[in-house]
Amino acid sequence: MSEAAMEPGQGGSAPLPASCDMSEVGDWIALLKPRVMTLVVFSGLVGMLVAPGALAMHPVLAFVAILCIAVAAGAAGAINMWYDRDIDAVMRRTAKRPIPGGRIAPGAALAFGVWLSVGSVTLMWMATNIVAALVLALSIAFYVFVYTMWLKRRTPQNIVIGGAAGAFPPVIGWAAVTGDVTLVPLILFAIIFVWTPPHFWALSLWAHDDYARAGVPMLPVTAGARETRRQVLIYTVLLAPLGLLPWAVGFSSPAYAAVAALLGANFLRHALAVLRDSQDEAGRSLTKDAPAKACFRFSLTYLFALFAALAVDRLAFGP
Numbered sequence: 412m413s414e415a416a417m418e419p420g421q422g423g424s425a426p427l428p429a430s431c432d433m434s435e436v437g438d439w440i441a442l443l444k445p446r447v448m449t450l451v452v453f454s455g456l457v458g459m460l461v462a463p464g465a466l467a468m469h470p471v472l473a474f475v476a477i478l479c480i481a482v483a484a485g486a487a488g489a490i491n492m493w494y495d496r497d498i499d500a501v502m503r504r505t506a507k508r509p510i511p512g513g514r515i516a517p518g519a520a521l522a523f524g525v526w527l528s529v530g531s532v533t534l535m536w537m538a539t540n541i542v543a544a545l546v547l548a549l550s551i552a553f554y555v556f557v558y559t560m561w562l563k564r565r566t567p568q569n570i571v572i573g574g575a576a577g578a579f580p581p582v583i584g585w586a587a588v589t590g591d592v593t594l595v596p597l598i599l600f601a602i603i604f605v606w607t608p609p610h611f612w613a614l615s616l617w618a619h620d621d622y623a624r625a626g627v628p629m630l631p632v633t634a635g636a637r638e639t640r641r642q643v644l645i646y647t648v649l650l651a652p653l654g655l656l657p658w659a660v661g662f663s664s665p666a667y668a669a670v671a672a673l674l675g676a677n678f679l680r681h682a683l684a685v686l687r688d689s690q691d692e693a694g695r696s697l698t699k700d701a702p703a704k705a706c707f708r709f710s711l712t713y714l715f716a717l718f719a720a721l722a723v724d725r726l727a728f729g730p
């Protein structure tokens with residue numbers, strides 16, 4: 412499939428109430444995709460913590476830098492929800508979001524996202540440096556323009572290329588401390604970049620009905636479950652050794668390498684179980700304990716644990 416079935420911005424919003432009630436704080440928070448933000452913020456925090464000179468940074472400035480990453484990720488999420496309001500309305504997982512649910516007007520969500528984007532990048536520049544601010548702006552632009560507007564509705568490689576947006580936070584965190592981007596933050600970028608396909612494609616094995624209905628060309632929709640399971644394994648095979656790179660380049664200790672190897676082996680075990688499980692091929696819904704669901708959950712554990720190990724290792728054994 413080369414073109415998605417739907418054009419962006421069509422339909423999707425129920426009629427809005429006469430006034431858009433600003434007291435519905437929960438809906439405005441939901442626009443920021445707060446649950447995904449947890450791991451984004453954590454990876455940005457680890458990028459900061461492992462950067463040389465992190466402990467000398469003023470704690471208020473460090474806090475502001477993390478806040479800027481959180482707000483920027485949320486702002487990009489709000490613009491994504493504005494643009495995707497048509498497809499969000501048809502997908503069961505997203506139909507109750509504030510815009511398709513008719514609780515926030517599309518234009519208000521867009522303005523919210525744009526102002527928070529501008530504010531977070533400006534504040535990052537003022538509090539830290541221009542390199543961190545520019546990479547922050549790049550990550551917002553990548554999520555909004557490259558992933559959401561350009562690739563999501565056009566190609567099943569959308570999340571491979573567009574997924575780079577979510578790989579920037581450790582680079583931003585590092586740059587906020589040092590003002591530069593060197594090999595180590597690029598390795599952290601590469602880890603998240605290669606982690607994203609198995610993270611998302613494992614989930615897409617049971618969420619493909621939604622994407623098919625919305626005309627979004629995710630891999631299980633265009634290439635089928637078997638190919639998706641193969642791709643989950645391929646990216647996990649690439650990811651496991653990548654997790655060891657911080658040790659291989661002499662940045663982390665053998666203790667970190669041991670944790671990374673264990674986590675990588677466990678991820679591979681999950682990906683192999685996904686490959687062997689063919690219950691998705693007969694068009695049945697996956698059971699609650701299906702390997703794809705366990706693999707998706709483990710993807711989150713993997714990234715949290717790997718980055719936590721990196722930070723603990725650096726703080727305990729670093730120079």
Ligand code: HEM
Pocket residue numbers: 446447448449450451454558569570571573574576577578603607610611614711714
């Ligand atoms: C293009 C890349 C990505 C896609 C398409 C994607 C998609 C998804 C989807 C559809 C969910 C399901 C639950 C939900 O709607 O909240 C999810 C969950 C999640 N994703 Fe991703 N994701 C991507 C990249 C990332 C990145 C880079 C991170 C952080 C480093 C991340 C962190 C999370 C977390 C923490 C959850 C669990 C949220 C919860 O508890 O519901 N994702 N992802």
Ligand SMILES: CC(C)=CCC/C(C)=C/CC/C(C)=C/COP(=O)(O)OP(=O)(O)O
Pocket residue numbers: 447451480483484485487491495505547550551554563574576577579580
């Ligand atoms: C600092 C900064 C700007 C960070 C980028 C934030 C980030 C986590 C980007 C990753 C992309 C992501 C979560 C896509 C979700 O897909 P989707 O939008 O297609 O998911 P949906 O179907 O749930 O809307």
